[in-house]
Amino acid sequence: MRSSIVEPLNTQRFIMDSDDRKRNKNIGKNFMCRLQCMFTHPSGSESRLSLEDTQQWSQSLERLLESKYGLATFRTFLKSEYSDENIEFWLTCEDYKKIKSSFRMSSKAKKIYEQFIKAESPKEINIDYHTREQIKRNIKTPTMHCFDDAQKIVYGLMERDSYPRFLRSDIYRTLLENLAADATKG
Structure with a gap:
């Protein structure tokens, strides 16, 4: 079993300045590009990651795991928490x-x-x-x-545990924000 280190509450850690938001957007875009590249074949026959699909991940863990992009994103999240x-x-x-x-x-x-x-x-x-x-x-x-x-x-x-945290995570929220921003651009 892995032990978790309890760190003291630091309120500044929760305050995002504009540089942090920009950094998160870049991280989200980079992750989104990596996801697209992982599953896009040269023929272009594979479906692309969409805002609608990504939003559906929040309906259930089953829905998340059925999606190749959802599964890859969830695995990345779990690895970041050392609980994969x-x-x-x-x-x-x-x-x-x-x-x-x-x-x-x-x-x-x-x-x-x-x-x-x-x-x-x-x-x-x-x-x-x-x-x-x-x-x-x-x-x-x-x-x-x-x-x-x-x-x-x-x-x-x-x-009960990992999935709700995933839905609240920066990786998921940033991915949604980037896809929403791309959708409004057209």
Whole structure:
């Protein structure tokens, strides 16, 4: 588990001057450009990031994760908070469910356990002891559902904790502001 450092409340930290706003706009524009470049193919067939799509991310975590841009933005936000293990685990489980070969499933289940579930693992997720022990038993004869309980717990944590913070974050708000400004320009 990661420990958080409590820093003293500094009121000046919350006051933005015009230089800070300009800096944030530039950061937002740079991030927006990086997002566009990540998903735009030379043929130009891919859809571009739009204000409407970005606004829809605030409807639900599910809506956010369904969007390739939303997922990339949310992952960036979680990395900035040093809490990206939850989304990484959730995505890994989604990929795991697509495995058809029992040999590959067994191998992948063990890797997931070692990386995310086992106590003191590199990307240990926050789940209860009972769920952890159930998974430990399940991976001896893995099925596509052996991580479902942990995945539901992690999704719930993201939905209740990380997602609301994401919606209030500078990265999301600045992205919305930049897209709105671009939309008014035409």
